Amino acid sequence: MMQRLLYHSATDPGSGSKPGPQGDQLRHQHGQPPAFGAVSSRYDKCLQFSQWYPAMLQDAKLIDTKYPAKGFFTLRPWAVRTMKQMYLLYEAALEGTGHEPALFPAVMPESLLQKEAEHLEGFNPQVFWITQIGSNILPKGERLALRPTSETIMYTVYKDWISGLADLPLKIYQSCQVWRAEQESKALIRGREFYWIEAHDVFATMKEAEQQVLADIAMSEKVIHGQFGIPMLFVLRPSWDTFPGAEYTCAADTLLPDGKALQLPSSHNLGQKFSKKFDIKFTNSEGKEEYAYQTCYGPSIWRILGALVATHADERGLRFPFEVAPQQVVIVPIKAKAPADDELVAQKCMQLKERLEQAGIRTIIDASDKKPGFKYNHWEMMGVPVRIEMGAREAASGNVTLASRTEPGKIPVHESQLETAIRDMGQRLNATLKAEADKFFNDSFITCMTIEEMRENKDHRGFYRIPFCSIQDDGGACFDSLKSEFEIAVRGTKIGEDEKPPQGCKCVGGCGRDAELMVYAAKRY
Amino acid sequence: MMQRLLYHSATDPGSGSKPGPQGDQLRHQHGQPPAFGAVSSRYDKCLQFSQWYPAMLQDAKLIDTKYPAKGFFTLRPWAVRTMKQMYLLYEAALEGTGHEPALFPAVMPESLLQKEAEHLEGFNPQVFWITQIGSNILPKGERLALRPTSETIMYTVYKDWISGLADLPLKIYQSCQVWRAEQESKALIRGREFYWIEAHDVFATMKEAEQQVLADIAMSEKVIHGQFGIPMLFVLRPSWDTFPGAEYTCAADTLLPDGKALQLPSSHNLGQKFSKKFDIKFTNSEGKEEYAYQTCYGPSIWRILGALVATHADERGLRFPFEVAPQQVVIVPIKAKAPADDELVAQKCMQLKERLEQAGIRTIIDASDKKPGFKYNHWEMMGVPVRIEMGAREAASGNVTLASRTEPGKIPVHESQLETAIRDMGQRLNATLKAEADKFFNDSFITCMTIEEMRENKDHRGFYRIPFCSIQDDGGACFDSLKSEFEIAVRGTKIGEDEKPPQGCKCVGGCGRDAELMVYAAKRY
Numbered sequence A, B: 001m002m003q004r005l006l007y008h009s010a011t012d013p014g015s016g017s018k019p020g021p022q023g024d025q026l027r028h029q030h031g032q033p034p035a036f037g038a039v040s041s042r043y044d045k046c047l048q049f050s051q052w053y054p055a056m057l058q059d060a061k062l063i064d065t066k067y068p069a070k071g072f073f074t075l076r077p078w079a080v081r082t083m084k085q086m087y088l089l090y091e092a093a094l095e096g097t098g099h100e101p102a103l104f105p106a107v108m109p110e111s112l113l114q115k116e117a118e119h120l121e122g123f124n125p126q127v128f129w130i131t132q133i134g135s136n137i138l139p140k141g142e143r144l145a146l147r148p149t150s151e152t153i154m155y156t157v158y159k160d161w162i163s164g165l166a167d168l169p170l171k172i173y174q175s176c177q178v179w180r181a182e183q184e185s186k187a188l189i190r191g192r193e194f195y196w197i198e199a200h201d202v203f204a205t206m207k208e209a210e211q212q213v214l215a216d217i218a219m220s221e222k223v224i225h226g227q228f229g230i231p232m233l234f235v236l237r238p239s240w241d242t243f244p245g246a247e248y249t250c251a252a253d254t255l256l257p258d259g260k261a262l263q264l265p266s267s268h269n270l271g272q273k274f275s276k277k278f279d280i281k282f283t284n285s286e287g288k289e290e291y292a293y294q295t296c297y298g299p300s301i302w303r304i305l306g307a308l309v310a311t312h313a314d315e316r317g318l319r320f321p322f323e324v325a326p327q328q329v330v331i332v333p334i335k336a337k338a339p340a341d342d343e344l345v346a347q348k349c350m351q352l353k354e355r356l357e358q359a360g361i362r363t364i365i366d367a368s369d370k371k372p373g374f375k376y377n378h379w380e381m382m383g384v385p386v387r388i389e390m391g392a393r394e395a396a397s398g399n400v401t402l403a404s405r406t407e408p409g410k411i412p413v414h415e416s417q418l419e420t421a422i423r424d425m426g427q428r429l430n431a432t433l434k435a436e437a438d439k440f441f442n443d444s445f446i447t448c449m450t451i452e453e454m455r456e457n458k459d460h461r462g463f464y465r466i467p468f469c470s471i472q473d474d475g476g477a478c479f480d481s482l483k484s485e486f487e488i489a490v491r492g493t494k495i496g497e498d499e500k501p502p503q504g505c506k507c508v509g510g511c512g513r514d515a516e517l518m519v520y521a522a523k524r525y
C-alpha cells in the first residue's frame, strides 16, 4: 500500500535510525537537560514545562487565556504577526506545488457529516451543533455543525468541479479555523478553536494519491523543519490512530521540552472512501466513469506556533527564526547628552527603519522612555532576532551597532553593508536554532529491546524505539498494556525505513508474539 | 456631537453637492446607461443586473453558490486570490495608522451578548446558537453564540488590557468571518457568513473617538476609492440605522449598476456605552478612574469584492485594479512552426515569469492547448490587467508585445523596459477604471425639492437628494412614507457639508414640517 518513504526530520537522527540495541548508548542524560532556562529565571523550560509554557505565553503577550468560554483563546498581536508569517510561508509552499486557495463554508447541514459513517463516528462527540437561530429552534435536518474539519463540506462542492481527466488533479487548500470540543485545552497546543491549513487533493489514480502523501511529508519537512527549525519524526500511524474515513495516515511528531510527543501535520490517503460517498467521479481515458482518489493534509499553524515557542525559547525568552519573526529588527535609540543629538538620532532611526522596510525587513523603533538595558532585555524576551543600537556617535559616523539574539557581543557594521549584515545574522541565527533543536530531538531517542529494559528506563523523556507485534487492530491490546504501565502511546512505524526487529525478538506489549516491527512510543499531548 | 466631516468619495460629486433645484439638470438619462455590456453578450450589466451578476460570478469561477446550507457560499480560487490582495492592502492601511492585528474567539457565552441591551436586541434575531456538543445538550448559560460581530467578545478581553493612560489609545483589528442569519442572500453582497475586518479602538477622550470616526472615513476613501476605485457617498446614518449600542454611525454607500445603494464600511462612535457595560476603565491624568471611549469600524472585504466586480466589469468581463488583480500579467505563448522555436518560446515565457515575480508582479503562463484568441478572450473575461504575447519572433528579438485590459491595440516594448511598462500600464488602467466608476456614480445623483418632483422622477436609478425633517426618531414616519411610495430608504446626511434646504422648504416625507436637512435616499440592498 505504502511506498518507501524517506523522511526523518532532524538532520542527524541519532539512535532512532539505527536498528539494534546499541541505541541505548545515546540514552537521554537525566539531570542534564539542554541548556534551556527559565522565563525571567522563574522556571526551567524542560523540567518545569507546565509552569514555564503559560508564563512564556503571558510574558511575551502572545496569548490571553482568560476568555469565559472553555477552550477558547485570544491571540494577541505578537502571536498573530508571527502566525501571519507562518501562513505566508506555508501558503507559498502549497502554491509552489500547484495548490490553489479557496474558502468553504464554516458550517455543514447534519446530512453531510452523516454521509461517511467512520468519519461521523470519529468526529461527532466533538461537534458543536447550531440548533437555533435567534429564538427559532431549527427542525431536525436543518441543524448545522460547525466544521471540525472540512472533508464533507469540500467534497460536496468538489462533486460539481470534476467531470473528466482535464479537471484532475484538483489541489485546493483553505486557511481557516476549525472547532472541536476538546475536553482538555492548552493554548496553541489543544483547544476548541484552532487555526490551520487544510489541503484536499483529488487524483485519477491511487498511485498519485500515495505520491501526494509523500509530497505532503516532504512539505512538512521543508517548511516546519527547514524554515521553522522544528524537528519531527514521520510515522505511519497505527490503525487506531488513523483519520476517521482514511485508508492510512502519516503524521509528524515533534517533542516538546518536557519530552512529550506533539503531533504536527498529518496527511491522509482517503483512497476512494469519500469519493464513493460524495459521488466524485471522472471519466477516465477509456471513457468509463470512475471514482476519484483523494488525500488530505492538515498543518495546524496555531499548534506549530506553540511548538515553535516551546522549541526555540531559551532562558532569556522567545527566539524566532528570522523569516518567521513578527519583527526582525528593533532599533533602540540611545539618549544623547545634547537635545540636538537626540533629534539627529531619532531622524536616523526613522531613516533606517524606512530603508530596512524597503528591503522587506520588518523593523520597529522602541522610542519609549525606558532605559536601554530594559529595552534590550524586553526585545530579547520577545525574540526579535536583531537589535540595532543607535546613539549620537553612530548617527554621525555612518556605523551601526548590531546585536544578535543568538550571538554574544555586538557587531559594528558600516551602513552600506546593513541589509546584508542583518540577513547574514538572520541566517546564522536560523542555523543555531535548528542545530540546538535537532540536538535535543535526536538525543531523545532510546531503543529498548525488552520490557525489562523499558522498566529500567521508565523515566525516559522522549521516544522509545521498541519491538512490537502489529499496528493493525490486533496490536491494540499491546498498545493498551504499554499505555497503562508506562503512560506512553505507540505513535507508529518510521516512514522511509523498513525497521525490522532481529529474528526471535518478542513484542514488548506482552502478547507473547514475535515482534514484526520497530515502533516509536512516547508520552503524548 | 460631530465634527465637520470632509469626505465625499467621487472626485466630482455632481449635483449632489450643489443645493437647489438645478440638480435635475444632471438627471440620469434613462435608456442611455453607461457603456457597460453583457457577460458573454448575454446580459446588460445595468439593465439586467440581477441576471448579469450571478452569471459573472459563475463565468469567472469566483463563487460557487450551490452549497446545501442557505446563505453560505464557497469562494473559489480566483475570488480568494483577489480577496487576499484586498486584505493585504487594507491591513497595511490599518497598521500604518497604529492598529495591531489580533484574533479573538468566534463564539461567545450568551451572558456576553446580553450585557448591552440595545446591542442584543439588534443582533439576536440573526444569531446562530450552539446549544449542543456531540449528543450533549448544553445547559442554559453555557450555550454559545456564533459571533455576528465582536464588540462583546473583544471588550470582555480588553478590560484586562487597559488600566492607565499608558495603555491608550488601544487600536486592534481582526480579519475574520462573522455569521448572521440573513433572510435574503446574494453572493458577496449579503449572506449568512461573510469575511471582514473589524477594528475596535479605545481612547481616553470623546474627542479622540470622534476623530477616529473621521480617520476611519478617510481610510475608507483612501483604500476603497483610492486603491480599489469604488466611489462612495459618506453619510451620517439616521437614528433608526445606527449600530445597536452606538452613539452615532457613519457609513459609506456605493451604488451598484442597477442604481441601488450598497453599504460599504461603517464606523461607529460607541462613546462610553460599551465601556460602562464591560467595565473598561482607565486611571486618568487626575488619578481618577474613568470609563474609556470606544469606536469600531467594519469594512467587509467580502462585500467590497462584490462591489468591485459589479463596478468595474465591462461587456468583456471582469476588470481589476492593478494592485488587486489575482494575477497581474498573463503570458500567452504563440505556437511556432518549428518545434525548436516552441521550446525557445516556452523557455522565454518561464524566464519572463520568474523575472516579473522577482519584481513582485503576479504572473501566470497559459500554456494550454487552446487557440491564442480563445486565451485572450478568457483572460480578458477573468480581468487580468496585462497580457504578454510571446511568439518565436519576440523570443528571439528581445521585444515583448503587451496588451492592456483597458486600452485598444498592442504595445511593443523592449525587454529592458518590461517592469516599468507593465507598471505604467497598470496605473493607466487604474485611472480608467476609477474615472468610469466616478462618472457613473456622480451622474446618479438627482435633487428633488418637492414630492411632485420626486414623482416625476420615480424611476430614477440612483441617489435622490431631498429636503427632510429629521434623521432622529421623529423622522421615522417620513422615512416609512418615502419607503412605501418610492421603495427608497433615507440613507442619511452627507458628511463634510452642512447641507440646509432653503427657508420655507417642506419635508418631502409628508409630515408638513419645515425641512431641516438635505438627505440622500435610494433603493438599497
Ligand SMILES: [Zn+2]
Pocket: A468, A469, A470, A475, A478, A507, A508, A509, A510, A511, A512, A513
Ligand atoms: Zn504485541
Ligand SMILES: [Zn+2]
Pocket: B468, B469, B470, B475, B478, B507, B508, B509, B510, B511, B512, B513
Ligand atoms: Zn418629515
